[in-house]
Amino acid sequence: MSWNSLSDFLAMGGRGFFVWGSYGAAFILIVAELWLLRVRRRQSLQRLYQLQQIEKD
Amino acid sequence: MNIFLAVLRRDLLLAWRGRSDLLVALAFFLIVASLFPFGVGADPVQLRAIGPGVVWVAALLASLLALPRLFAQDHDSGVLEQLLLSPEPAVIWVSAKILAHWIATGLPLVLIAPLLGLMYRLEPGATQVLIASLALGTPILSLIGAIGAALTLGLRGAGSLLALLVLPLFVPVLVFGAGAVDAWAGGMSIAPHLSLLGGGSLAALALAPFACAAALRLACE
Amino acid sequence: MNIFLAVLRRDLLLAWRGRSDLLVALAFFLIVASLFPFGVGADPVQLRAIGPGVVWVAALLASLLALPRLFAQDHDSGVLEQLLLSPEPAVIWVSAKILAHWIATGLPLVLIAPLLGLMYRLEPGATQVLIASLALGTPILSLIGAIGAALTLGLRGAGSLLALLVLPLFVPVLVFGAGAVDAWAGGMSIAPHLSLLGGGSLAALALAPFACAAALRLACE
Amino acid sequence: MNIFRFSSPQTFYPLAGKLIPVFGTLAVLCTIIGLYLGFFVAPTDAVQGEVYRIIYLHVAAAWMSMFIYLVMAFWSAIGLGLGTRLSFYMTQALAPTGALFCFIALWSGALWGRPTWGAYWVWDARLTSQLLLLFLYFGFIALTRSIEDPRRADKAGAIIALVGAVNVPIIHFSVKWWSTLHQGASVSMTKSSMESSMLWGMLIMAFAAWFYSLAVTLARARCIILERERHTDWAAAEIAAKGAKA
Amino acid sequence: MLEAHHLACQRGDRLLFHRLALAVKPGELLRIAGANGMGKTSLLRLLAGLSSPAAGSVSWHGDYIQHQRESFHAAMLYLGHAPALNDLLTPAENLRFACAVAATPASPATCSEALTRIGLQRQLPLPCKVLSQGQRRRVGLARLFLETQRPLWILDEPFTALDAAAVSDLAATLDAHCASGGAVIFTSHQDVALRTPERLLDVEAFAK
Amino acid sequence: MLEAHHLACQRGDRLLFHRLALAVKPGELLRIAGANGMGKTSLLRLLAGLSSPAAGSVSWHGDYIQHQRESFHAAMLYLGHAPALNDLLTPAENLRFACAVAATPASPATCSEALTRIGLQRQLPLPCKVLSQGQRRRVGLARLFLETQRPLWILDEPFTALDAAAVSDLAATLDAHCASGGAVIFTSHQDVALRTPERLLDVEAFAK
Numbered sequence A: 001m002s003w004n005s006l007s008d009f010l011a012m013g014g015r016g017f018f019v020w021g022s023y024g025a026a027f028i029l030i031v032a033e034l035w036l037l038r039v040r041r042r043q044s045l046q047r048l049y050q051l052q053q054i055e056k057d
Numbered sequence B, C: 001m002n003i004f005l006a007v008l009r010r011d012l013l014l015a016w017r018g019r020s021d022l023l024v025a026l027a028f029f030l031i032v033a034s035l036f037p038f039g040v041g042a043d044p045v046q047l048r049a050i051g052p053g054v055v056w057v058a059a060l061l062a063s064l065l066a067l068p069r070l071f072a073q074d075h076d077s078g079v080l081e082q083l084l085l086s087p088e089p090a091v092i093w094v095s096a097k098i099l100a101h102w103i104a105t106g107l108p109l110v111l112i113a114p115l116l117g118l119m120y121r122l123e124p125g126a127t128q129v130l131i132a133s134l135a136l137g138t139p140i141l142s143l144i145g146a147i148g149a150a151l152t153l154g155l156r157g158a159g160s161l162l163a164l165l166v167l168p169l170f171v172p173v174l175v176f177g178a179g180a181v182d183a184w185a186g187g188m189s190i191a192p193h194l195s196l197l198g199g200g201s202l203a204a205l206a207l208a209p210f211a212c213a214a215a216l217r218l219a220c221e
Numbered sequence D: 001m002n003i004f005r006f007s008s009p010q011t012f013y014p015l016a017g018k019l020i021p022v023f024g025t026l027a028v029l030c031t032i033i034g035l036y037l038g039f040f041v042a043p044t045d046a047v048q049g050e051v052y053r054i055i056y057l058h059v060a061a062a063w064m065s066m067f068i069y070l071v072m073a074f075w076s077a078i079g080l081g082l083g084t085r086l087s088f089y090m091t092q093a094l095a096p097t098g099a100l101f102c103f104i105a106l107w108s109g110a111l112w113g114r115p116t117w118g119a120y121w122v123w124d125a126r127l128t129s130q131l132l133l134l135f136l137y138f139g140f141i142a143l144t145r146s147i148e149d150p151r152r153a154d155k156a157g158a159i160i161a162l163v164g165a166v167n168v169p170i171i172h173f174s175v176k177w178w179s180t181l182h183q184g185a186s187v188s189m190t191k192s193s194m195e196s197s198m199l200w201g202m203l204i205m206a207f208a209a210w211f212y213s214l215a216v217t218l219a220r221a222r223c224i225i226l227e228r229e230r231h232t233d234w235a236a237a238e239i240a241a242k243g244a245k246a
Numbered sequence E, F: 001m002l003e004a005h006h007l008a009c010q011r012g013d014r015l016l017f018h019r020l021a022l023a024v025k026p027g028e029l030l031r032i033a034g035a036n037g038m039g040k041t042s043l044l045r046l047l048a049g050l051s052s053p054a055a056g057s058v059s060w061h062g063d064y065i066q067h068q069r070e071s072f073h074a075a076m077l078y079l080g081h082a083p084a085l086n087d088l089l090t091p092a093e094n095l096r097f098a099c100a101v102a103a104t105p106a107s108p109a110t111c112s113e114a115l116t117r118i119g120l121q122r123q124l125p126l127p128c129k130v131l132s133q134g135q136r137r138r139v140g141l142a143r144l145f146l147e148t149q150r151p152l153w154i155l156d157e158p159f160t161a162l163d164a165a166a167v168s169d170l171a172a173t174l175d176a177h178c179a180s181g182g183a184v185i186f187t188s189h190q191d192v193a194l195r196t197p198e199r200l201l202d203v204e205a206f207a208k
Ligand code: HEM
Pocket: D055, D058, D059, D062, D063, D105, D106, D107, D108, D109, D110, D112, D113, D114, D116, D120, D126, D127, D128, D130, D131, D189, D190
């Protein structure tokens, strides 16, 4: 284990910005993708359901 | 005034919905600018030297490219006739169309310029001057370009004719625009360049819509 | 074969008569190439260094610019439908259209290149290599570009979409094309560059018309 | 009518539904193990220091972005050859995830480049071809999105995916050749023999990315299937059941 | 209200008509007749002030239209044979824009209502690009419902591409406009039953 | 000769028609009826093989048209509502190109003759751009004179924009084609007097 403390870990040998910048962006993007996927599923179910109701009449 | 807003809204909506002019100009700008390294090689020193020139040429081409479509679609579909039949003076909606065109094609260039600065590794100061010169210069391109677009509307070979007509008028803008960055890099004052661009913008703003409106009436005869 | 000639004749006639892709592309090419000295300054050494790259970028842009109109007019006027209803296989007339397009947009670039070589003060040998690379490379641009044009036919924002689609595919052509001149200037063999361009042309010639015909059928569904 | 054509999406839909949680869990597990190995077991790099730890993200993302494009081309070929709709759905479901990984690779590479090469961006072969790959993804997505008729979108997307796939190796080699022709040694990577914990960390992260892509793609494919098959009886039943709650 | 004297129209080498005179009074329905290519469309464009005649003049309430462009255009509605639609906008967006341009602003609700009345309720959310020929024409014609207060309508082939129901609907609209004191000048190759007695002007009579 | 079974056509979210069946025999004149936007044009495009149906099939002399595209297209003539003209070419150039495309080459003289017959002798040297609406339609229709040997004609609103003389002329051409054993499928919102008894197919009957 090469880390002595949390702040040491976060500093990444003075390159924290670059390391956490990459991982952070990746994390945000992946969360965003998952969230958009959820939204898409919900919205398309809603839309399709409405269309189905309309077509029934 | 109502018609000004209506035309502005619709043209922006169309630019957004078709993403046509908006993205064409922007995409073209980015493409031209980012193709250069492939063509001339990736040597950073050389890239930095030609950077501002490339960005300005790209901006000019992007404006030129978007111009033929400024009135063409409305002309073909009959919308232009309806606009000419409006009781409001034609300068009003002509100005709105030009403004919308600038917002959709000129403004994105200004906003994306910092990215190109990074790509060509310009210094931050040079990038700022570049942005300022684009912000002051691109309105002239749209305004003068609109006259050309109106004059060549519906003609054979409108595209090349338009290019021929407006190019001589665009070159000074290019020279001052790219010159501003060079002046900054050479440690000289950039005020003359920028104030010429600004003055040109104002003059074009005052005159171009009238010329453009007259040309459009002719085109619809 | 008859339909091949008929389409070729008509498209060349049209290019000649007006709405000339011919002139637009050529004018654009010349404009891009001649604007650069204004943008980047007139230092002869620098100009010579970037010359081949600029010419190739200009050629690429000129091709890109002419592409959206390759099928658009025929699509809007219903001519494309009639072509699809022809008893002849679609590849035949698709090839004729692409050939006509290349003759009208690619060939003039090749023919005018010596002039640009002079403008950028390239050595005669470099200019010859440039011409050879353009002659071998521009057909690829037309062929691949035609696929993009067919795929984006009639879509919103077709122009920018087309640029986005074909740009990554054009880059290798640009790299090898401009690279050939650099290789010559660096005293290296130009055979690999040129044979890659030639091979690419042949491969594109064999495959692109089929993809293009399929895409056109889709576009007219 | 081909039975195979119709039955496929129908059987695939519930199967995908069952597989998603499995792959999702595997992705989370692999990420945890991989990052643990990478951040807490693997030692500091002798040359680069700590910043090299971007590698666990960067390489996995870069590999995945290239792999996904190949898979898309594969499904496109199947779709155009056999006319199976499911392959088109898969192609379209894959694209956004591929673009995402492509972007992550570019982003992390750029952030890595600044401390190691002194610039966020250089016109190097690998970087450039990765950028062009991103454009290929964007082109595919933009094209399929802007075509309203779904059948046309399917086939047009397949055509461009295949044309792009033919070009990916060409792009790679041309750009590689180009930059080695022009450019001196301004870019060179420190190739030290890799510690096994680093290697394992990297590989396990690659698997994490793979499982993640599988899970997300299947979920997206399920949405597409429902939208496109809504006139079939089974999909209508599914919509009626789930839609009321949504 | 609208009068033309001694009008001549030249297209390229060809003199389409000359010495053409006409006058329209409130409540009148004037149909311009003539075979294909005899100059009906050209005449309507002259009357609307979209092009200027080779000879002669058009006057509105006694004054030349070019001297009072704004008030004339505020009182006149011209629909050419192209329906003046943008393909990317929905019918309501197109209609609303057309009204704003003509300086008779209409709310989105009014526009949707007019479109519903002309039979496009199901097409409201679609871009005009996907509409059928007849539906596109209808979008253009929906303006007639919103501009009833304009005294003069100039319509170029308004009945083209419309189905029978739409034709009789439009005919009723024209009749109503005339009944309320408006005037209509139109062309049509189809014979349409109108209640208002229609006055006929044959451009061929003025051909050289 | 042409048969369709169980055809369905979907546009966007909307199912225009389904379970549509039709059959055309030599000498028959089939008119597709229906209000604006009910799917007449869409049906004709399906029959011509320009688009493929959401369900069902079209067959020509007993075999699916997609299995014999070339021979079907050699036997069929389709004219859509856009006249398929290039604005920069003259009528004769356009006509000649259209014939070459359809693999029934025509000499310039034959083309000029057909155009003269349809009343465009004065417009021969003009670019199609300056023609009037009706004249543009006529250029498209001139092909009918040159393709009498094709057994099947599919015409979308052929009578639009034509003047009365041209309408009766075209009607006579259709009658002659049927009399000589050809078949015609067409749409029209105008009632036109044809000698051949016309069979009617209402697409609305197949709407959902
Ligand atoms: C924007 C910048 C960058 C991009 C687009 C990029 C792209 C890529 C790609 C596409 C790969 C996969 C290559 C393959 O497997 O064939 C890769 C692998 C790799 N990259 Fe980067 N990279 C970038 C910056 C960097 C930097 C700055 C470093 C470190 C100094 C780096 C180190 C690596 C390593 C070690 C691998 C794995 C090597 C291998 O498996 O062959 N990358 N990168």
